[in-house]
Amino acid sequence: xxxxxxxxxxxxxxxVVQRAVSSKNPLPILAGIKFTTGTGCxxxxxxxxxxxxxxxxxxxxxxxxxxVLPSRYITELIKKLPALxxxxxxxxxxxxxxxxYGQSETIINGFPADEFPQISFESESQDLIFTSAAFKxxxxxxxxxxxxxxxxxxxxxILMEIGSGEVNLVATDTYRMARFTLPFDExxxxxxxxxxxxxxxxxLTKIIADGETKIHLSLLGNQVLFKSGNICLISxxxxxxxxxxxxxxPTDCVSRVRIKTRDLLEATDRAALIARENAPVIKLHxxxxxxxxxxxxxxxxxxxxxxxxxEGEPLxxxxxxxxxxxxxxxxxxxxVEMEFTGPLSPAVLRPAGAVNYFSLLLPVRIQEE
Amino acid sequence: xxxxxxxxxxxxxxxVVQRAVSSKNPLPILAGIKFTTGTGCxxxxxxxxxxxxxxxxxxxxxxxxxxVLPSRYITELIKKLPALxxxxxxxxxxxxxxxxYGQSETIINGFPADEFPQISFESESQDLIFTSAAFKxxxxxxxxxxxxxxxxxxxxxILMEIGSGEVNLVATDTYRMARFTLPFDExxxxxxxxxxxxxxxxxLTKIIADGETKIHLSLLGNQVLFKSGNICLISxxxxxxxxxxxxxxPTDCVSRVRIKTRDLLEATDRAALIARENAPVIKLHxxxxxxxxxxxxxxxxxxxxxxxxxEGEPLxxxxxxxxxxxxxxxxxxxxVEMEFTGPLSPAVLRPAGAVNYFSLLLPVRIQEE
Numbered sequence: 001x002x003x004x005x006x007x008x009x010x011x012x013x014x015x016v017v018q019r020a021v022s023s024k025n026p027l028p029i030l031a032g033i034k035f036t037t038g039t040g041c042x043x044x045x046x047x048x049x050x051x052x053x054x055x056x057x058x059x060x061x062x063x064x065x066x067x068v069l070p071s072r073y074i075t076e077l078i079k080k081l082p083a084l085x086x087x088x089x090x091x092x093x094x095x096x097x098x099x100x101y102g103q104s105e106t107i108i109n110g111f112p113a114d115e116f117p118q119i120s121f122e123s124e125s126q127d128l129i130f131t132s133a134a135f136k137x138x139x140x141x142x143x144x145x146x147x148x149x150x151x152x153x154x155x156x157x158i159l160m161e162i163g164s165g166e167v168n169l170v171a172t173d174t175y176r177m178a179r180f181t182l183p184f185d186e187x188x189x190x191x192x193x194x195x196x197x198x199x200x201x202x203x204l205t206k207i208i209a210d211g212e213t214k215i216h217l218s219l220l221g222n223q224v225l226f227k228s229g230n231i232c233l234i235s236x237x238x239x240x241x242x243x244x245x246x247x248x249x250p251t252d253c254v255s256r257v258r259i260k261t262r263d264l265l266e267a268t269d270r271a272a273l274i275a276r277e278n279a280p281v282i283k284l285h286x287x288x289x290x291x292x293x294x295x296x297x298x299x300x301x302x303x304x305x306x307x308x309x310x311e312g313e314p315l316x317x318x319x320x321x322x323x324x325x326x327x328x329x330x331x332x333x334x335x336v337e338m339e340f341t342g343p344l345s346p347a348v349l350r351p352a353g354a355v356n357y358f359s360l361l362l363p364v365r366i367q368e369e
Numbered sequence: 370x371x372x373x374x375x376x377x378x379x380x381x382x383x384x385v386v387q388r389a390v391s392s393k394n395p396l397p398i399l400a401g402i403k404f405t406t407g408t409g410c411x412x413x414x415x416x417x418x419x420x421x422x423x424x425x426x427x428x429x430x431x432x433x434x435x436x437v438l439p440s441r442y443i444t445e446l447i448k449k450l451p452a453l454x455x456x457x458x459x460x461x462x463x464x465x466x467x468x469x470y471g472q473s474e475t476i477i478n479g480f481p482a483d484e485f486p487q488i489s490f491e492s493e494s495q496d497l498i499f500t501s502a503a504f505k506x507x508x509x510x511x512x513x514x515x516x517x518x519x520x521x522x523x524x525x526x527i528l529m530e531i532g533s534g535e536v537n538l539v540a541t542d543t544y545r546m547a548r549f550t551l552p553f554d555e556x557x558x559x560x561x562x563x564x565x566x567x568x569x570x571x572x573l574t575k576i577i578a579d580g581e582t583k584i585h586l587s588l589l590g591n592q593v594l595f596k597s598g599n600i601c602l603i604s605x606x607x608x609x610x611x612x613x614x615x616x617x618x619p620t621d622c623v624s625r626v627r628i629k630t631r632d633l634l635e636a637t638d639r640a641a642l643i644a645r646e647n648a649p650v651i652k653l654h655x656x657x658x659x660x661x662x663x664x665x666x667x668x669x670x671x672x673x674x675x676x677x678x679x680e681g682e683p684l685x686x687x688x689x690x691x692x693x694x695x696x697x698x699x700x701x702x703x704x705v706e707m708e709f710t711g712p713l714s715p716a717v718l719r720p721a722g723a724v725n726y727f728s729l730l731l732p733v734r735i736q737e738e
Contacts, residue, residue, distance in 0.1 A: 073642060073668055080639050096669060103674040104636065106643060109667065267473065270449050273442060274475060298478065299442055300465060305472040 001065025022048035066113035123218035146198035147173035157195035253339035255312035272321035370434025391417035435482035492587035515567035516542035624681035636673035641690035
């Protein structure tokens with residue numbers, strides 16, 4: 001293998017694919033990044049066997065070939081190079097690559113490329129096409145509700161309910177739930193449900209370009225494949241049945257408020273300070289045009305008052321302050337609407353007037369004082 | 370106690386004094402910040418019994434008084450407040466303070482102020498006066514050589530050799546040493562040596578203003594007191610004799626190079642990548658106009674070449690890459706001069722042409738290949 005590339009292109013490509021490198025993996029070769037020459041380009045690939053990422057960068061290929069180099073050494077070395085052409089060279093008889101820049105060179109020992117897991121990035125199914133900015137926004141707005149507990153795998157995933165021209169992205173950890181409805185650029189009906197690991201979609205939003213760039217989603221056996229620009233990401237799907245979340249969405253409400261998102265978020269964060277760290281419960285008293293947030297612990301007492309528009313019955317309801325804060329932080333609108341059915345039924349939060357996004361938050365049962 | 374202040378003033382003051390708060394201290398009151406009303410101002414004080422910091426901020430005093438509030442709660446609360454006047458109130462019968470902002474309030478439980486350690490910030494001796502920017506620069510340029518090992522307290526300190534109109538700041542961990550000579554605004558002779566904890570001077574440089582601001586240094590019993598603007602910092606001194614460092618400064622050299630600081634630093638950092646993590650030894654071959662840096666480990670091999678002006682004998686010398694990198698990072702000049710007396714004698718590094726600053730670096734003994 002023999003090629004010339006630039007520090008900039010290599011840095012960008014390595015930064016993308018190294019997100020799939022797991023330092024904890026017992027298989028040493030998986031701490032590596034596979035370099036494969038193409039036609040006027042270089043394929044960089046990494047995998048932790050859960051996800052695989054490929055990034056194609058421009059390169060002047062002098063002699064084709066492939067090699068696997070430890071991510072830790074090659075990524076850091078490239079970052080530290082001067083802004084000069086970077087010349088890579090390796091031969092069939094060694095597993096090391098000579099990296100030349102200016103008058104200097106570094107040899108990094110690696111692994112034979114044929115010991116690296118084979119990963120296909122060729123899709124089998126029809127593509128769904130999303131706009132990058134919209135897709136990223138949807139993932140950001142629901143992923144706070146993804147569970148971190150690996151003991152219940154289904155809850156660590158994001159449900160994609162693919163229907164006619166739109167898809168529902170749903171996440172829940174059983175304490176809260178969020179759903180975002182996203183259109184896609186196609187009008188055929190699919191009717192398929194996928195559960196994609198939350199981690200996969202988070203990584204995807206970090207590596208793909210912003211704005212009007214397109215993201216193509218397709219299936220490949222029991223895996224899901226995303227393509228966007230010069231980047232591909234493949235991931236396992238999560239087996240199992242996602243809970244039938246529609247049952248818990250309240251259809252009615254006894255009390256409704258509209259409030260400045262920032263006011264409520266800041267008051268919640270201040271109240272959380274004084275709340276117990278392991279169980280940061282705060283009480284909301286909703287009456288007339290004021291929401292009071294109250295907490296009383298050994299650290300002190302909080303009495304926050306936030307102005308709101310209110311319709312319906314007065315109500316007292318308690319929430320985990322961190323969960324309320326998580327939901328408010330991604331509302332993305334000046335005003336938030338909250339609907340309550342009672343002190344023990346889930347509250348509905350949505351950006352004022354929005355129909356494509358809402359979240360549910362289960363209250364905490366508290367003792368009457 | 371009853372006063373009104375602003376979020377901005379309180380935030381600035383609390384950020385300064387909380388650097389003296391130790392979360393690890395077994396005495397709960399030391400996790401607190403003492404609020405004392407003055408005349409049109411508020412004194413904020415914190416201490417971990419090693420250092421004490423006081424910051425005076427403007428405030429409208431309605432009723433004098435004092436209280437100690439847990440740093441963790443008060444600092445975070447103030448940071449999260451809206452930009453409104455902040456009203457503090459506490460009475461003699463409680464150890465809590467009511468903090469009012471807009472329509473809301475938070476009560477933070479605290480401690481009676483008379484249980485807080487008494488700290489005097491009144492100096493007894495004549496002041497030495499430095500310019501802030503110059504003092505900060507001096508501390509930054511030598512503090513990398515301060516030892517982190519608490520078992521040898523003298524090496525965790527910075528020696529201040531105060532003479533006529535100038536002071537030598539010296540740090541060493543026995544593997545490397547750095548000395549900076551700093552003038553002060555006064556011409557009387559002092560002839561006194563102080564060993565100030567490295568941590569103290571680092572904290573000081575973080576809290577005092579930049580530029581032409583003055584720093585006043587004075588003694589208070591076996592403590593040192595710094596004053597700058599509205600900030601005071603008091604610290605214990607370290608007992609013991611600082612090693613007689615002058616003995617190890619080479620007076621002659623067999624080889625001298627002048628080199629672009631950045632070229633050598635970047636080459637050293639790349640070589641350090643491939644070097645062994647626990648003993649990152651790199652070899653420098655100095656001959657003619659080239660310094661070669663070589664490393665060979667199981668991870669790979671490095672051969673960096675850096676152009677230099679060279680006088681004297683060719684030389685091969687090995688260093689700990691991290692130590693060389695630390696010294697080069699603070700040189701603060703385009704070119705660095707290095708002088709060598711032999712492969713086992715300390716090398717001298719200085720910004721090209723500088724007479725007020727140099728550092729020593731002890732080579733590593735290596736086996737001949």
